[in-house]
Amino acid sequence: MLKKTPLNQTHREMNAKMVDFGGWDMPLHYGSQLEEHHKVRQDAGMFDVSHMLPIDIKGENTRDFLRRLVANNVDKLTIPGKALYTCMLTPQGGVIDDLIVYFLSESWFRIVVNAGTADKDVAWILKQRETLAPDLEITPRRDLAMVAVQGPNARTKVWQVIPESKAVTEALKLFQSATINHFFIARTGYTGEDGFEIILPAEEAPAFWKALHAAGVAPAGLGARDTLRLEAGMNLYGQDMDESTSPMESGLAWTVDLKSERDFIGKQALLDSKVSQQLVGLVLQDRGVLRSHQKVTAQHDGQEFEGEITSGGFSPTINQSIALARIASEISPDDEVNVLVRDKKLRVKVVKYPFVRNGNVLI
Amino acid sequence: MSIPTDLKYTKSHEWVKTEANGTVSVGITHHAQELLGDMVFIELPQVGDTFAQKQECAVAESVKAAADVYAPVSGEVVEINSPLVDNPENINQDAFGSWLFKLKPSNPSELDGLLDAAGYQEVLDSEDH
Numbered sequence: 397m398l399k400k401t402p403l404n405q406t407h408r409e410m411n412a413k414m415v416d417f418g419g420w421d422m423p424l425h426y427g428s429q430l431e432e433h434h435k436v437r438q439d440a441g442m443f444d445v446s447h448m449l450p451i452d453i454k455g456e457n458t459r460d461f462l463r464r465l466v467a468n469n470v471d472k473l474t475i476p477g478k479a480l481y482t483c484m485l486t487p488q489g490g491v492i493d494d495l496i497v498y499f500l501s502e503s504w505f506r507i508v509v510n511a512g513t514a515d516k517d518v519a520w521i522l523k524q525r526e527t528l529a530p531d532l533e534i535t536p537r538r539d540l541a542m543v544a545v546q547g548p549n550a551r552t553k554v555w556q557v558i559p560e561s562k563a564v565t566e567a568l569k570l571f572q573s574a575t576i577n578h579f580f581i582a583r584t585g586y587t588g589e590d591g592f593e594i595i596l597p598a599e600e601a602p603a604f605w606k607a608l609h610a611a612g613v614a615p616a617g618l619g620a621r622d623t624l625r626l627e628a629g630m631n632l633y634g635q636d637m638d639e640s641t642s643p644m645e646s647g648l649a650w651t652v653d654l655k656s657e658r659d660f661i662g663k664q665a666l667l668d669s670k671v672s673q674q675l676v677g678l679v680l681q682d683r684g685v686l687r688s689h690q691k692v693t694a695q696h697d698g699q700e701f702e703g704e705i706t707s708g709g710f711s712p713t714i715n716q717s718i719a720l721a722r723i724a725s726e727i728s729p730d731d732e733v734n735v736l737v738r739d740k741k742l743r744v745k746v747v748k749y750p751f752v753r754n755g756n757v758l759i
Numbered sequence: 760m761s762i763p764t765d766l767k768y769t770k771s772h773e774w775v776k777t778e779a780n781g782t783v784s785v786g787i788t789h790h791a792q793e794l795l796g797d798m799v800f801i802e803l804p805q806v807g808d809t810f811a812q813k814q815e816c817a818v819a820e821s822v823k824a825a826a827d828v829y830a831p832v833s834g835e836v837v838e839i840n841s842p843l844v845d846n847p848e849n850i851n852q853d854a855f856g857s858w859l860f861k862l863k864p865s866n867p868s869e870l871d872g873l874l875d876a877a878g879y880q881e882v883l884d885s886e887d888h
Binding site: 424425428429430619623683684685687709710712717738 | 799802822844
């Protein structure tokens with residue numbers, strides 16, 4: 397039996413093509429994945445991300461607990477509403493999940509974790525609580541829905557639908573949030589565009605979704621979500637990183653705080669390890685489409701290196717195929733690189749990602 | 760969308776049209792393009808290539824996935840639809856009007872073994888369950 401979000405019926409009413417996504421019955425697209433992609437880049441689109449899980453952590457020692465639990469430093473969170481992107485690591489330095497931590501008050505932090513890892517995450521967090529902070533109250537919030545509204549006109553359209561939210565959210569910077577009535581509104585997202593991620597009571601989600609639609613926000617499915625996030629160079633758990641890779645090998649070194657004295661789970665392993673791989677961007681020069689798991693070969697100083705595409709696909713904005721690939725740290729944009737696609741060696745260019753940000757092609 | 764009755768079909772979702780000169784045009788069905796979604800890349804065989812029946816001979820890639828296209832009958836490629844390479848979305852718009860390549864069958868009796876529209880409809884119905 398597939399799990400359903402509070403918007404399941406609404407997706408069906410809007411003729412969504414539904415698919416099994418890690419045990420969730422989710423919309424793949426509502427007609428054309430490409431049109432949805434362009435709508436987000438050029439105007440505004442919305443995604444049902446209620447399969448992701450907000451977890452509330454409450455209690456006096458919450459900040460101390462998070463100092464130990466995640467690799468980024470929650471002491472960067474000084475203003476209520478501020479958010480931080482981070483990874484939760486195994487003692488060996490592998491990535492259990494990537495997540496966003498919201499600081500609401502000293503006794504209340506909210507984290508939002510991925511759908512596919514939610515059960516594993518909750519179990520891990522509860523296990524850590526046993527030894528680190530038995531008094532903390534940890535509550536998975538399946539009673540909440542989540543809608544991401546993304547695109548250059550996303551915020552304006554949200555204000556049309558929730559006029560009272562404008563005053564409190566207009567001044568929000570990236571990675572800040574505010575609460576108004578039943579809406580928890582964060583200026584975050586997964587598309588490389590401006591916009592909000594909004595957490596609200598499950599029962600209010602269908603009416604909110606329909607109101608956004610009436611305001612001209614296009615429903616967008618998992619298909620567009622994936623091409624948008626790939627263009628934005630954002631990592632996908634399970635593809636670009638997992639428990640077998642460290643954040644350093646997954647383009648996430650910037651989210652790891654090794655400077656402070658603070659000890660966190662996985663820190664020692666990261667300090668002891670030698671980083672020999674990196675995540676790079678690839679742009680296909682020949683015709684074709686790059687896909688995950690295709691083999692990358694590269695030459696540097698007369699030596700051969702091999703790597704693998706972790707996420708690949710067609711970029712609707714650039715109209716070429718792009719990919720993220722894990723390969724030896726020696727490889728740089730000047731090296732000659734190929735990808736093996738159905739026994740053919742295709743030429744690719746190594747680039748720094750993101751590929752697209754705020755509607756602009758960066759490569 | 761109804762399935763054209765003047766074409767023949769394979770279980771792997773190719774359609775086949777017998778032309779007046781005895782060659783056959785080959786494309787992928789409306790159902791196949793619907794499954795794949797927005798088409799972004801087509802790799803066609805070369806004129807002169809020969810294929811056995813059911814051998815992979817072209818690739819259709821959508822934003823979502825890559826799908827092999829199989830030779831519905833054995834034969835030699837006598838023509839390819841080159842403009843389609845630059846406009847793969849034509850397949851989404853009109854799958855039965857967008858042929859990929861034409862084959863000269865080396866064993867025309869293989870055509871008799873292909874599905875008719877009713878037979879192909881049964882294949883689709885069984886895939887739904």
